[in-house]
């Protein structure tokens with residue numbers, strides 16, 4: 165690691181900074197030439213879908229339809245470095261536990277199935293057959309309710325479908341997934357509001373929109389390809405109004421690295437036309453203010469016989485609950501709205517004025533809205549705003565949650581869910597001749613509670629790094645070790661392998677970029693993007709090693725070793741030809757997946773029909789619903805009036821993918837060489853009698869018996885609202901109490917952790 169450096173970044177998102185960063189990555193992973201060639205197949209009709217974010221690929225892809233971070237993800241997966249038995253012989257698990265996340269994943273791709281040996285404190289190579297025999301034996305001996313099948317959102321639709329079936333045939337709905345830490349509030353909020361669990365916009369809507377409103381999503385780092393449609397919209401004169409506590413570079417300015425002219429001239433496009441630095445958790449209040457201003461403007465218009473501001477025809481024909489909603493807005497006073505949002509009435513009225521004049525509006529959001537105690541209500545508030553002017557179910561308009569993992573939405577679509585009511589269990593029962601469990605399974609927080617309580621004995625992970633991604637790291641790691649069996653299907657080494665159960669396996673799998681050769685030839689897989697389009701994906705690279713297996717094969721072998729044979733499920737046939745899995749998916753979900761195999765490689769992707777897009781409302785009332793929140797406070801347990809408590813936001817840097825840390829640079833925020841930092845407002849730094857560059861210890865302010873602390877974070881003075889501070893996920897996860905989650909979806913409230921800070925003890929070392 166180089167000496168930490170903090171220096172304001174003056175460049176735009178994209179531009180030469182991104183080109184330089186890309187060249188460095190390919191060199192770092194030792195793949196300068198093949199890597200570059202491989203990238204031209206990324207997000208192409210005949211290539212592979214990017215393993216990074218879930219942003220859709222356009223019908224006519226750019227020559228290089230990838231971004232800096234997508235390229236990083238590809239390089240990280242296709243690294244020339246390998247982690248085989250030799251590595252594990254040299255390093256004990258106890259030693260590896262002292263390594264930072266970055267160093268663990270950096271060692272390269274896992275190449276052999278490994279089993280932990282307590283006698284030697286090491287992972288040792290094992291034959292695949294022996295691994296499955298023992299795992300199957302263990303799982304058979306366990307109570308089905310005590311086993312969890314976690315999925316991170318990267319595995320394909322084919323693998324996910326098989327994995328969900330494995331869990332249900334085994335006997336539970338314990339299928340938590342990364343979505344439970346991510347867009348679960350979306351999955352709870354949108355069905356109640358508009359009758360679909362997913363966003364309603366498609367790429368084409370960006371070509372027809374008149375206004376984009378952006379809440380709590382960091383496009384420059386987390387979905388950079390989306391900067392292209394945003395830039396196009398800006399070039400058409402479309403305003404973009406942003407709400408974010410931090411001034412994120414990608415939301416300010418963008419230079420298209422694929423435009424030679426822009427690169428030569430240094431021209432950049434201003435992205436946000438209004439930038440509102442809302443306090444964390446202040447969106448509920450801010451949205452209330454905008455709606456309140458709209459209601460007032462509408463009354464004035466009506467009184468003056470001017471055209472109405474509210475789309476009264478749409479509201480009357482298509483919605484329920486507007487009267488209660490208007491009463492709620494009327495009942496909130498501006499002083500309270502200003503206090504909680506941190507924004508002035510004038511600023512909110514300015515946003516409302518632009519919204520009130522725009523015909524087709526898209527509302528985009530990410531973790532800034534969902535990861536709060538009232539994440540569901542906040543998402544519903546954004547829908548309320550859109551409904552006031554009929555902005556759902558017409559071209560150029562809609563709600564656009566930006567999904568995280570590249571197939572996280574798809575996993576849900578094909579049955580990865582702990583909620584039995586979301587899965588066609590009767591259909592599965594008929595198709596496969598078994599009685600699926602009907603009891604609700606555990607979501608991520610409930611799985612953590614079960615592990616803490618000692619009721620979870622076995623944990624199978626299809627990708628991900630569960631122990632590192634969840635809250636309350638210290639408590640969770642202690643409890644995690646008490647499990648009897650942990651099995652991880654993985655590409656790279658991570659901390660969850662090291663904090664293992666009594667019996668522990670690492671099962672190395674192929675990534676999506678590799679050629680997946682099975683009995684019927686090379687296989688394609690599929691995924692669903694953020695806009696409900698399914699895409700086929702074909703690997704292009706040589707598999708990383710002869711012992712590495714595909715995810716469908718691993719899931720099938722797990723199933724065969726664990727379940728009683730069932731003549732209606734031919735796991736081997738599925739593995740021999742993934743098209744047969746797609747046929748099975750189509751049989752289970754005939755409407756969504758009509759002609760699945762034939763349409764797999766449609767250029768724009770195969771769009772699933774979505775009722776709300778055509779203003780059919782699949783809700784209890786048969787209409788779109790205005791939903792009134794309980795108040796303005798999105799994080800009711802936060803001591804926002806206590807002057808010595810700050811609200812901590814945990815964030816991603818520009819050099820990570822979730823718990824995968826590519827490096828120690830956060831170019832856009834001007835940080836390099838360290839991740840152990842705390843961004844603070846200048847006045848707060850002064851108020852606490854601290855100095856920029858000094859180190860602080862951070863302690864959670866929570867009324868329970870557990871002490872939660874992270875030591876020695878370097879203060880970085882930053883443009884962030886007073887009373888807020890921010891630092892990096894996952895390093896700060898020890899600070900999040902497990903119970904500090906969205907009340908309805910149980911998504912950890914990672915964007916609003918009440919903390920106290922104190923000058924670090926002088927001996928504390930930075931790392």
Ligand SMILES: Nc1nc2c(c(=O)[nH]1)N[C@H]1C(S)=C(S)[C@@H](COP(=O)(O)OP(=O)(O)OC[C@H]3O[C@@H](n4cnc5c(=O)[nH]c(N)nc54)[C@H](O)[C@@H]3O)O[C@H]1N2
Nearest residue numbers: 233380381382386407444445530531532568569816821822
């Ligand atoms: N390169 C890269 N790409 C990724 C990922 C990655 O780690 N690296 N992760 C993937 C995954 S799984 C996901 S879910 C997405 C995550 O992508 P994002 O949704 O962008 O998630 P975060 O990085 O957590 O940042 C959330 C943004 O919300 C802002 N914010 C924080 N609190 C609030 C608030 O109360 N209100 C508002 N309005 N804003 C707030 C933060 O300042 C930040 O800009 O990205 C996906 N893509």
Ligand SMILES: Nc1nc2c(c(=O)[nH]1)N[C@H]1C(S)=C(S)[C@@H](COP(=O)(O)OP(=O)(O)OC[C@H]3O[C@@H](n4cnc5c(=O)[nH]c(N)nc54)[C@H](O)[C@@H]3O)O[C@H]1N2
Nearest residue numbers: 316346627628629633653654655656658814822823893914
């Ligand atoms: N404090 C805080 N906590 C958070 C968040 C936050 O914003 N703040 N964000 C939350 C969010 S949005 C999410 S989605 C979760 C993410 O939680 P997870 O999805 O569990 O974590 P990842 O870091 O994406 O998982 C990385 C690991 O996945 C494995 N992997 C990579 N590619 C593949 C593949 O193709 N197949 C298989 N089988 N394995 C693969 C590698 O071994 C790698 O180490 O974290 C959540 N936790």
Ligand SMILES: [Mo]
Nearest residue numbers: 342346568569
């Ligand atoms: Mo996510």
